[in-house]
Structure formats: C-alpha cells, structure tokens
Amino acid sequence: MQCILSALVAIIIALAPVFNIPLTVVPPKGELPHESEPAPSELSVYDKVVGVDDSVFYISRPNAENMKIIYASDFGMDSDAQDNTDAFCRAIDYCRRNPGTRLVIDAGEYRFSPKNTIGLNSLKDVLIDAEGAVFVFDCDRYFEISGCENFEIKGLAVDWAWDESRLASVVKIEKRNAIKHTFDMRFTELDEVPEDIAVMVRTWYTIINIKIFHLFLPFVFRR
Numbered sequence: 519m520q521c522i523l524s525a526l527v528a529i530i531i532a533l534a535p536v537f538n539i540p541l542t543v544v545p546p547k548g549e550l551p552h553e554s555e556p557a558p559s560e561l562s563v564y565d566k567v568v569g570v571d572d573s574v575f576y577i578s579r580p581n582a583e584n585m586k587i588i589y590a591s592d593f594g595m596d597s598d599a600q601d602n603t604d605a606f607c608r609a610i611d612y613c614r615r616n617p618g619t620r621l622v623i624d625a626g627e628y629r630f631s632p633k634n635t636i637g638l639n640s641l642k643d644v645l646i647d648a649e650g651a652v653f654v655f656d657c658d659r660y661f662e663i664s665g666c667e668n669f670e671i672k673g674l675a676v677d678w679a680w681d682e683s684r685l686a687s688v689v690k691i692e693k694r695n696a697i698k699h700t701f702d703m704r705f706t707e708l709d710e711v712p713e714d715i716a717v718m719v720r721t722w723y724t725i726i727n728i729k730i731f732h733l734f735l736p737f738v739f740r741r
Contacts (some may be wrong), residue, residue: 521732524672552572552573552574553576555572555576556578557577557578559581560581560584561580561581561584561617561618561643561668562578562579562580562586562643562668563578563579563581564576564577564579564583565577565578565579565580575720576675578668579645579668579670580620580643580644580645580668580669580670582620582645582647584618585618585620585643585645586616586618586619586620587619587620587622588609588612588613588619588620588621588622589621589622589623589624590606590609590621590622590623590624591624593605593606593608593609593612594608595609595628596628597624597625597626597627597628599628599629600629600631601629601630601631602628602629602630602653603630603631603632603633603636605723606628606630606636607636609621610636610638610641613641613644613646614639614640614644616640617642617643617644618643618644619643619644619645620644620645620647621644621645621646621647622647622649623646623647623649623651623674624649624651625648625649625650625651626651626652627651627652627654627677628651628652628653628654629654629656629679630653630654630655630656631655631656631657632655632657632659633659634659635659635660635661635662635688635695636659636660636661636662637661637662637664638661638662638663638664638666638669639662639663639664639665639666640664640665640666641663641666641667641669642667642668642669643667643668643669643732644666644667644668644669644670645669645670645672646670646671646672646674646676647672648671648672648673648674649673650673650675650676651673651675652674652675652676653674653675653676653677654677654678654679655676655677655678655679656678656682656683657680660676687705687706687707687708688705688706688707688708689703689704690703690704690706691703692704
C-alpha cells in the first residue's frame with residue numbers, strides 16, 4: 519500500500535505542471551494549542567490530553583452521577599429476542615429528546631437485523647452504559663454516529679452472527695490436479711459445510727513493479 523501511495527504522489531507531482539493542477543503547500547508549523555481547563559459542568563467531566571510537543575486539550579464526556587437513568591429493557595430490549603433494532607431505536611429516540619440521560623443496557627447478547635443503518639445522531643449529554651452487553655449483527659448495517667455532543671458509549675461490544683453467516687473459514691487445499699485444474703478443499707473449522715458456499719479468490723498483479731492485491735467473489739463452491 520505504501521508503494522502505491524508513493525507512486526501516485528510521484529505521478530501527480532510530475533503531471534501537475536502539464537495539466538495546471540494546483541498543489542497544496544504545507545503551511546509552516548504554528549503554535550500548538552494549549553487549552554485552559556473548562557469550567558465544571560453538571561453533565562460533563564473533562565479528560566486532559568497531552569499531545570505532540572506538550573500540546574494540551576480537553577475531551578468532554580457525560581457525568582454519569584448527575585444523569586437520569588433509564589433501562590433499555592423498559593423499551594423492549596431482550597437478550598432472547600430475535601431482533602432488538604426497534605426497541606433500541608425507541609430508547610435512543612428517548613435519549614435524543616431528553617438530554618442528560620444515561621441508558622443502561624443489561625449484560626447479555628442482543629441480536630440485531632436492521633434494514634437500515636442505526637442512526638445515533640443529534641444526541642447531547644447522553645451516556646450509553648452497556649455493562650458488558652454484546653450486540654450481535656447478521657448484516658453490515660451497524661451504527662452511524664453524527665452531530666452528537668458530549669456523547670459516550672461505554673462497555674459495549676459488537677459481534678457478528680457467525681452461527682447464521684460465517685465471514686470466513688480456513689480451508690486446506692488437497693489433491694491438486696494441475697492437468698485438470700481441480701483441487702479438493704477441506705474446511706478445517708467446520709464439521710458440516712452448507713450446500714452453497716461462496717469462495718473468495720485472491721490474486722496478485724504486478725504493474726510497473728507495484729504489487730496490487732485483488733479480491734473478488736467469482737463463483738459458488740458446491741460440494
């Protein structure tokens with residue numbers, strides 16, 4: 519990847535005068551920020567961060583001690599439910615309309631099958647206290663966080679529903695036949711293999727001494 523980026527930069531610099539491409543000049547190093555500690559707030563605490571060359575700034579996070587506590591279970595979240603998307607969204611909507619809220623999610627595994635990405639947006643002075651909860655998704659539509667102020671997610675883990683759809687499996691290639699271009703695959707982690715399973719093919723291309731990694735899913739393997 520570093521080789522590709524270096525080559526692209528060199529090409530852009532070489533072509534810039536020909537096509538009148540303006541190149542951004544890196545500004546000179548200026549004085550680094552040294553923020554003063556913010557005044558105490560009922561709903562915020564501040565963590566001091568010391569950065570490069572002793573620069574100082576502060577990051578705010580919710581003050582759990584002064585927040586109203588609500589429980590996700592009161593909105594219908596249940597570790598036995600097949601899909602907790604609607605219940606979780608109801609809890610988030612309450613938090614959005616009521617700044618200064620601490621949403622407590624009991625420990626356990628909660629399954630999610632959202633049709634759209636779950637929007638965690640426009641939240642202010644909100645703490646999601648998951649207490650070790652695990653959100654298990656069976657799709658790639660997770661969370662989108664935007665436009666939030668003094669918002670924190672604490673103690674939450676996100677996992678994939680491996681029992682329904684494996685992201686990957688390790689296989690061992692056996693009995694290769696160079697003449698017939700065939701081979702057998704043995705799944706080292708599975709006792710049973712689905713009837714239809716997608717196989718990822720990985721190839722390498724070398725162009726001008728630059729190695730490019732190429733991934734695609736061209737076929738379905740059948741037992």
